[in-house]
Amino acid sequence: MNTRLPPTIDKDYGDDTALDFAWLRKRAVELVQQYSGNSWTDYNLHDPGVTILEMLCFALTDLAYRTSMPVADLLTTEKDGINYTTNSFITREKILVTEPVSVSDYRRWIIDQVNEVDNIWFEPIVSPYTKHFARGRYRVIVQLYDKWQRGGGRVEEKFAESQQIIERVKALLAEARNIGEEFEEFIVMQPERITVCAEIMLNKKAIPEDTLAQIYYRLENALNPPVLFSTEKEMQSAGYTVEEIYAGPLLDHGIVPESELRRMRTTADPAELIKAISGMEDVLHIRRLEVAGPDGNYIIYPLQLQKYHYPLLVFKPHEPDIKLYYDEQPLAVNGPVFESLLMRLREGMQRQFVADMHDKKTNEAWQGEWRNTEAYTSLQHYFPAIYRLGHEQVQEHDAPEQKARVKQLKAYLMLFEQTIAGYLSQLSHLSELYSYETTQERTYFHQPLYQVPGVSDIIKAYTDNDKQSWEQFVADADNAYAATLRRIAETDDVYRKRKKRSLEHMLSRFNIVPDPYPVMLYNQYYGGRGKTERTDTEIRWKAQLLQHARVINNYRIRAENYLDWGVDEVSYGFSYNMRLLLYLQQRGTYRATAVLEKGAGETGRPHTPQPAFYRTWETGEEQPIAVWVDENMPVDSGFYLHRVPVSFLRSGIDTSRFRVLQHPVYHTEYIVAMPAKQQEEWQAVSRHSTQAGAVLALRVLADKLRAWNVSAEGFHLVEHILLAPLHGNNVYRYEFYDEHEQLLLRQRNWVAWQEREEAIDALLKLERDMRVKPALSDDEEDAKNRKWVQRVLETNHVFLARSREHAPAEVHSWEGMTDDMRRILPGKLRYALQAYRRRRTNFYPRFSYRVQRSPGVVIKEEFYNAMVTVVFPAWPARFQDKGFREFAEALFTYNLPAHIQPVFLWLNAGPMKQFEQLHGAWREALKNGREAIAHGHADRLISFLLDKHDYGLL
Template sequence: MNRSTKGYIAKKKPGTSLYENLHQEALELLQKLSGATWTDYNEHDPGVTLLENIAYAMTEVAYKIALPIEDILHSSKGAALASGDNGLFEAADILTTSPVTFEDYRKLWIDEIPNIKNVWIYPVDSYEKELANIKGLLHVYVEKYEYHANRKNEQRENEEIKQQMRSLYQANRNLCEDLYAIEVYKPLSLVMDFHITLSDLVEGEEVLASIIHKINDYLAPEVTYRSLGQMQEQGHAVNTIFNGPSLNNGFIEDVSLKDPKNYINIPEIIKLISRIRGVVNISDFSLSFLDPVAKKQHVIRESLRIPKNMTARVLFPKTNEQLVFENSGVVFYPDLVQTKKQLSFIQALDASKFKAASHADNTIDIPTGSALDIEEYFPIRKQLPELYGVGDHGISQGASPLRQAQVQQLKAYLLPFDQLLVNFLAQLNKLYTLYDVRTEDKQTYFTNTLPDVAELTELLMPQTTDMELEELERYWSVVTHELMRYFDRHASSRLHAIADQLLARYSEVFQGYALEKINKASYLGLIPEETYKNQILKSKRQLVAEYGTLSYQRAKSFDYTAIKTALGDQEQRCLAGVFKKIAIATGIESLEIKSFTKTVMDAGIHLHAPTEELALKISEITIDTPLGQVEIDEVSVQFTHVELQRELREGMHFVGGDEGVLSTVLKEGINVENYSIQPHPHKEGAYLVLHRSRVGAYHVVHIATSKEAAVSAVHQAVAYLLELNKRSEGFWIVEHLWLLPDFKAETFGFCIDFSKIVASFDLVLNQYKKMNFATRDEQISKLLHGIQEGTVQFEGLKREGGYACLVLDEGGEELAISENVYPSVPALEEAIGGLARVLKSTTVETVEELTTCYVYYGDEKVDETFFSFTMSWVLPAWPVRFQNDNFRKVFEHTVYESLPIHIVSEFHWLTFERLQAFEELYFQWSDLFQLQSEDPSVIEARNFYAFELIKMLQMFA
């Protein structure tokens, strides 16, 4: 209780209630408007009474407006909100993302795949031995919980883990990135020896179990999971908590993802043991392991650098002979059976910190709200005093006709007020519908039937009619809905504003105005403007409706390993992630992964060159055109109408002369004004349909049996071509990285061009022989370090026509050979001397900049920069919107805005013939790519088609 009230409810201050404010404002307005004719504003005045009741009714409306939004939306929908309704998503759906950073991938792999304890990821170009050439390749190292003693079982499990990691990676892969290699750490098994003094408060078995557990946690820390509550208790914001991939077992903090241990430090481990409860003194402690080379046990007494790609762990002791405990001068050895039980208990308790967080407890649900009858309304007339005669009791039957008429007049006067308030409540109750992004409804104003229609029949019943109550209610509902539809003429603008407001929640701006102008210009104004707006509204709503998925997958790339499945499976055929978002944002309605040339060929559009030999010629025809009469000496008839009724696909043949004929037909064929219908000169009752091409020539494209059939054929053709334009829109994406051959294959090389330092010094060094990726980078590293340290050697190698300069390391290994061939030994020696002089004044960084890495496809080579963070967008050039230069700019700008800044995009707008050649190569490559076969013939064929694709993309550029 508020002490300032001194135990009683404080009296409401004047002017603090909505009713009082409405009443006072209305009175002031009445005084201004009718002060000269209406002098009595006291409470007994009927006008003031009406005003009071209207103000009171409005307070009820205001009360419902002020209800919690979750109650209004629940009532409006008729059920609790689900994630995504009205663009409102659960935190787990809208704040999470598919993996973006290395930490994200580590969390996903640890969470999803059994027996993975930790994962470390390094970009390939970060190693000292590797040159910064191909970007986006990841080298992954895996640490397991348990290792098998049996070699075959261990190898089998490792391969299973690698395959699971690859599959999970492909399903969540970032753009222009790929796995270079996955390596599973091997265990470095350690054995303990110690002499430890204990207090009387503990048992040796419990202490030994704690020692094993703590040392192993020190050597390879466990990744800890947190629940949502724990993360919030630690002060993490919700945005931070849900940032990253959606996990099954809770949340993993980045600080929990520790780097791998490089050293075993015995003094640190002794300090760790000394803090265990009951440990009094450690007189001796050591760790030992079996040296695989010397086949001897190696004792670690101070420290040891852990060998690369290995993880150290203490084994459970096989014997207790070297595990000495002492208490009060008594020496004893721990019981290993009891120790194992204690260790299992400790591990079980510790594991509860890791994967015990329930998924249901780690979400923030949308508030449920309560179902309320928002549209319930009590008419104003029923609130008036009985004396007015408009309430439920009405007026006495003995009242005069004038009095009865006055009552009806008052009811009629109050009817618009009641209907307006009923409409307002209907509008409030349709709030969910207004913001529903999964509907195609175009209505923004709503109405409802009065609750007291049965008592207003004399006012609502049309003259000269006699309706039952149900008919009257339906009639009045139609009247109010039609009236509302009349006032709802600007519904489209309001719905666009709502969609824009929903998009603004996610800082998204849809380029609707630009697309509307582009559509209008592309389709020559042939499509009604409202149709454009509806299409754009549909795209806006779709973007909001799918924003949870699109946001989660915003960095996710296309899964090339599933393209064949996607093309064959209707459910998986849709674009995903950023590609789907780009398609929606640019108004592309067809979101399927498909062959665009096949779409055209399946459409049945017949295209002919004018020089083609045809079966029928018609001479000396004069036709009427929009430009007047035109005499045509000869018209080629591309189709002879044999059957009276034919499908449009078989009955309309278009003509063109260049490789852009499809673009011409799809643009000019949608314009009715480009068609002319003329009587057949040699066949009575038949009509010719002629189509005018861009150059002004007319060609017969159809023969109809009547003028009506000809007109119908034209309209069908236009509608069909409009639909084909939409179905032809889309794009292919080629991430250049995926065209690389296997990294283990000997297909990699390099080149150092010293003429870039001194133009007059023409010397180019190439790799001595083609190598695999890792070996090639090692050779470059040796060469660069050898140049820096002056340890490289130069020799002459006899070649046909002369001598080449061979570069070797200090051990005599061939590193590189000159591309130049010198005619004599003196000429070679002069070149070697020149190289030595150049290198003296050149830093290794400069030589590295001169180094170009190549990928070889047979004898052909490709600069590796082609594969680094670069992708090609291949698009059909024939849809009318895609022919528009402004649309191309908008599309490319949308791509730049949607992709990470480090990704380079190249755009290729191809004619039908070029895209057909591209798709043929693409499908041949992808079919071989998905086989993942080790067959040399399959690998050779895959590399062949990959190189053909590379050449084609380079030609398009």
């Protein structure tokens, strides 16, 4: 079978023939022979053509030698060395890391940033009974340092300090939060005091105080293992790869491997404690070890800890509960000495931060040596003296024919030398070629041949110039010779193509392949008048993407920090990436309608229009032009745009849609007219004293409209998870549907989230408890059903029965049921619950979760589940383009996390103003705390969103 291997780059380059002078000469002669045929047969050493050929081959070996220099040397400049920033050389500890993504990443981040936090855990708030609940919310459990817990002070002071620490944790998590996640509940773990009673046999050499300190120290670490930081070398020695070492956030104090992030302890197991100290050198045997909780009852089996409590080992230093023995004899322990040794051990292991965690050789290995590769020595210096090309130039007494032949040869050789010198310049400017800087605006580099012997007699730009000396000509960087080199080396079009390819190559290193479609539309709608720039918008855009490549990758799914709402600072994250990729100028706090309010103030004048209808003749027109003109419109005082549609923001930037006409009444003045609503009619929007003033004003208006369009471009991203009410609010309940999608049961009252989960669990337990396998009589069956229904109703439930007309009716008691209901409903509900237990799918029968937004207003909880709404203004010129809208929606969908479902709204000015008022009020309340005020604003914002889109929930 013929199998094709994938294309690869062969690393075996073979011999470098470019450095082999003999091979180059042989190959060159072969090519000359093929080219010349029979017209030239003498290829001996004395032949001038062969000599020139050898000089060029020699020059090629020099080029090959300089090209083969280490890349670090080629990128090194004389003054600054290697520019890691502009060349986008990002060290591994910056490019391989990401912002916190997983729960483990969050744990590392907080432990690293908050010294008072000993450990932290995140519990996802999930429901096992349905998949349609508000996912992404976490309960945060924080364990503070034992030292902080052991410290003295009043209970009120310690509580206040713990709340300050929690606020710092909240702020850090709000900053690092990902889209679709929220950290709602914060719990500070409380210490559960335990004691250890043991009898331990030691060897003869053991020092009782030191050994006892080591024992207690090991027991403390076994009960509360510290999170240790490691260096890169330690991680590599342990077998971790570079990718594994730098997976996750970049920490300030070291690297935390996954093995250090242990689960929350729920028991204190004597077996683990025995294992922790049995390996000590001075310990011979552990005769007995027991643990006791706050009640003081010692046990040898695992001690169950209270929920959200951690074990705190307590003892009296002067009367320790651990007894030491040697040869069956008890050993006395000096209490103060033992306590001092134990304190020293604790301080020695107190969060050993690693100050210098990264290998310094990473940067040192890339500090190249500047080789001055651009320096060029003319090959004419190496020709035999008889050629009179080098220092042995022609003399004044030489014949004119001799002088002419030397000049001709020099000019001929300079054609080759200019190419060679240009190659060296290109090699020397390698760092500028692969850079996001666009100040030099060139990708082909060159250098003049001022050092060639006798070049002043060859360069025509100098010989034809009698106004400058040679020194002045060389010092003039814009002389005709240098200008011609720049002009022929690279046209504007060639520069743009090559610079874009260079930027695309560098972007591909970071797996960024941007689509220039939004930039193309930006130029189409907002491009300036006149000649195209050498460095166009697309180049600047791609350079900006490259400059932010690390930010784009590291902050790919980071959400906006709602605690910083209203701060006009650049916030990196998903929204920032979308603005870059869509080429939006939106920065900081954004309000789309602000530009409309500003525009209304600049164009709407305190003048009541009184237009009259006129017909005016223009030169070259066969028919008169119908135009509405207000004779009282002030002269040279701006534009008067009354009740123009929003589409004017798009049409107004095209000056060809306007006309500058002679005023139909005041013939020395001119008006600017735009198409009126009626076809073939125009409307005057400004009046000017001169035609030039009218044309200039029209251009100013178009520029203003472009600026307003650009300022209005942006978006608001609403995360539905942030709109959800708190879990502790009594706004949750469930409904249970049978296999026919008919509602059977629901909770009577609205309860907290956890109470709802407990109610479902109790309902399923009731169903299990009421199973009776033996056949029952009718009376027994009726009694069983009555008992079961009463127990269900007692657990805050309401039956939903359907009459023949299929109208659901609530049933609150057994007595309120008809005979048909008593006979059918209990069995139907049990059957549906059993079917649910067997299937556990999203299909019926199933539980459906509801949330009461406000009294009488109910919504499905899945509205808050993994969903975002992206709100765009519909009026900017580019945003009115159907292709751009489709592109923007596809870009958001592609870059959002796969489980997040986006909904897109394109709002006109009126609805957008209403949305921004609601959204701003909600964000401001959210910033100050998600309490009743924030919930009220969230409810109004939800009502607005549901009015614009049904979200498939209603």
